Amino acid sequence: MKMKALLFSTLASALVLTGCGGGNDAATEEGGSQAGAKTIKIANYFAADHSQNVALEEVFKPMVEEQSEGRLKVEIYENNQLGDEAAFTDGVRNGTIEMVIAGMGLQANNAKIGVTEWPYLLEDYDHANEILNGPIGEEIAAEFEEFNVKPLGYTANGFRVVSADEELRTLEDFKGFRLRMPNVPIFLEVGEALGANVQALGMSEVFTALEQGVINGQENPYASLVNSSWYEVQSHVLETNHMFSPNIYLMNMNFWDSLDPELQEIVEQASEETAQYQWELAVQSDDEMKEYLTEQGLEIIVLSEEERQQFVDAMDPVYEKLFEKHDWAEELVNRIREQ
Template sequence: MKAFLTMMIGLMLVVLTGCNALETAGKERNGVTTIKIANYFSETHPQNIALREKFKPMVEEQTDGKYVVEIYPGNELGDEDSFTSGVRIGSIQMAITGMGLQTANPKIGAVEWPYLFDDYEQANRILNGEVGDEIGEAFRELGAEPLAWTANGFRSVSANREIASMEDFKGFRLRMTNIPIFINTGKALGANVQPLALSEVFTAIEQGVIDGQENPITTLKESGLYEVQSHVTETKHMFSPNVYLMNKEFFDGLDDETREIILAAAKESANYEWELLQESESETKQFLEEHGIKFTVPDEKFMNELRDSMEPVYEDLYKKYDWAEEFINKIHEQK
């Protein structure tokens, strides 16, 4: 009986420890609270440079060391789905994510629908206005507090051959993110869409499983994909934003002064990232050209055909979501 009771008490302690693990994550220890930040970018990407040079020192210095920021780049805390879930449940305090939570609320993904923004200034201004505020409420409903918008960039197609017309997409095996709007956009281009995680793309290209992929050119460089590709077509078919997300319960539990410090640091860091990304694009393009990548800029006819090919995508979205047309019109009105 004594052995049985000892075993039961041990099991209860394990269960309680597991249940409390998330509750204690990020809480004060010896007067210091750790803020873990997860993302999928390389250490040299503008996202992580901005975190290291702006967010981390601002938070740590202005809180007199009461808060320590730990940055985990390159999927060190799991892939995007994992660390986004971690933020929602509180096992990770903060993350830089894409719009993956659109699987829980489709409106979150509407800001990266095809050919929605024309340039960085426009995207920055609109995301940091009424449109971004509306998406922010969707994040909060999912347990995540949006602190600031950042830029991943305009997406282009990299390939193992030149793509200079809509005809060139026929039979082209194009990797897309495994999210419906991405898959439908690729299909609208006329490509044979192959959904894959980014971590699988290099090998898939190298082994000839796919012919190419689409991402901002900074990602092409930072992930080393230029080593197994020969061409980039600057389709700029989507603008991909990122967002600083913090566990809402953790954020709400901060005192007013710390909350303001966190928000100010996030804004400063995000603004710096927008600048770094844009400044680095010309250098990135030069780097890729020096490593054998040939760039194709669509002429007016090709670009118009690219844009027109997305009309069925929008028609389906407007039928599927009763809020969609009004929301997209709101963005167009602010251009």
């Protein structure tokens, strides 16, 4: 995918990276020349040329390795190399993996973690950034600590759209449509509210399922649609923007506690700068991704305000259920909508 690599390379060169430089690589304790060096293995499910990994390679890794003067080494394991999201999330909790870029999958154990993914709640990237990087975001991030992880910053996966092997435009079109969604309750409920035949599959299974017609489509941000090459077996995109998906840097709490205050500060600052850089890449990439998909022959359907409102209204039963189930939910949703 030369085009995708060029895209992110172009975006990266246009932004000034602070605190980044060519440091000396540290070696691990097992096989290295520098005794006491610690390795931070970072696992994620994104393709190597996705903005998440571009940001890690161009900001986090050099910043941490240089500023720690070789006391920390960073190894990046993209594209499910250390297992799918459930596996590497378990790994960061139990300490077999030092750090991950996770979605909000832990909301299955603590619903408050996933509130920013609730349908049609965040309006645009500016609103999402303001919420996640403000007091509400801090309040939600604190919920992760019960799982033995240290939250280090939010990144932008993006607003989710529906790709399909046929034209979709109305709720009626979703009847009988086999739609892949993550195996997370809020996603499944949103898919059902759309009227789709929801299929829960892992990210690594999506391409084959699309190619073989097991599913008709999937929903994810534009970057995932392009970087995972799903567009090769799809013909249409419906720009629903029905949910915003953030990601979060999580570090094993025991590993975090093993770092001295100076190293903690280095990791924290690098996480902040990397997250902000990735956010900028994600925002800039959407238009480029749409243009690329159009060039590949996909038709992108943008809803009118009236058409979009039908989708918004279809989520009322989802919110009624959430408000009934969680006594904190309505107040928190109102705070987010008012900000």
